[in-house]
Amino acid sequence: MTLQWTAVATFLYAEIGLILIFCLPFIPPQRWQKIFSFSVWGKIASFWNKAFLTIIILLIVLFLDAVREVRKYSSTHTIEKSSASRPAAYEHTQMKLFRSQRNLYISGFSLFFWLVLRRLVTLITQLAKELSHKGVLKHQAENINQAAKKFMEENERLKRLLKNYGKEEEHILEAENKKLEEDKEKLKTELKKASDALSKAQNDVMIMKMQSERLSKEYDRLLREHSELQVGDIHFMSLSF
Numbered sequence: 001m002t003l004q005w006t007a008v009a010t011f012l013y014a015e016i017g018l019i020l021i022f023c024l025p026f027i028p029p030q031r032w033q034k035i036f037s038f039s040v041w042g043k044i045a046s047f048w049n050k051a052f053l054t055i056i057i058l059l060i061v062l063f064l065d066a067v068r069e070v071r072k073y074s075s076t077h078t079i080e081k082s083s084a085s086r087p088a089a090y091e092h093t094q095m096k097l098f099r100s101q102r103n104l105y106i107s108g109f110s111l112f113f114w115l116v117l118r119r120l121v122t123l124i125t126q127l128a129k130e131l132s133h134k135g136v137l138k139h140q141a142e143n144i145n146q147a148a149k150k151f152m153e154e155n156e157r158l159k160r161l162l163k164n165y166g167k168e169e170e171h172i173l174e175a176e177n178k179k180l181e182e183d184k185e186k187l188k189t190e191l192k193k194a195s196d197a198l199s200k201a202q203n204d205v206m207i208m209k210m211q212s213e214r215l216s217k218e219y220d221r222l223l224r225e226h227s228e229l230q231v232g233d234i235h236f237m238s239l240s241f
Contacts, residue, residue, distance in 0.1 A: 004062070005062075005103055005106060008059075008062060008103075008106050008107055008110055009106050011110055012106055012109055012110040012113065015110065015113035015114060015116075015117055016113065018117060019113060019116065019117060019120060022117075022120050022121070022124060028131075029124050029125075029127040029128040029131060052114075052118060055114060056111065056114065056115075059107055059110050059111040059114060060111060062103070062107040062110075063104065063107040063108055063111055065103075065107075066100055066101075066103040066104035066106075066107050066108075067104060069096075069099075069100030069103065069104075070097070070100045070101055070104050072100070073093055073096045073097035073100050074097060
C-alpha cells in the first residue's frame, strides 16, 4: 500500500473510531457540547470549513481515481482472462484489480464517514441545545406551575374570606333588620299610645268645652236673675219710700 492510501486508510480508521465514540450511550450530548465549546475549537473554527471542503475534494479525487483504476483493470482482467497464453500477466492484473477495488472501498467509505461525522457533530450540537432549551422550559414550567398553584391557593383563601365576610355581613344585616323590626314595633306601640292619648285629650277637651258652655249658660242665667233681683229691689225700695 502506497503512502497516500495508507494515510487514507488511517483517516478511515480514525473516522470509525470517532463515530463509535460519539455513539456511546453513556456520554450525554451536553458533555459533548461542553467539549465542543472549548476555546481551542473557537480558534480553529475559521479553518474548519476550509479543511472540511479540502478533505472532501481530496477524497472525491481519490475515489474517482480508484473508480478509474477499477474500470481499467476490470477490462484488462477480462482480456487477460480470455487469453490463456499469459498466466503471469493475468495474476498481475488480478492483483492490480484487487488493490484498485480496495482503494475504491477505502476512499468511498472515508468520504461517506467524513460526511456522516460532520452531520453527527451537527446533530449532537443541536440535540444538546434542544436539551438545554428543554431544561430551561421545564424550569419555567415548574415555576409557572408553582405560581399557578400559589395563585389557586390565594384564590381559595380569598373565596373563604369573602364567604366568611358574606356570612358576617349577613349576620349584621339580620341583626340590623331585627333591630329595625323591634324599633318599628316600638314606634307602633308609641304611636298607638299617642293616638289613644290624643283621643282621650280630644274627649277631655270636648267635655271641658261642654262644661264651659254649661257654666257660661249658668253664669248668664245667674246674671239675669241677679239683674232681675236688683230691679225688683229697686222697685220695692221706691214703693217703700
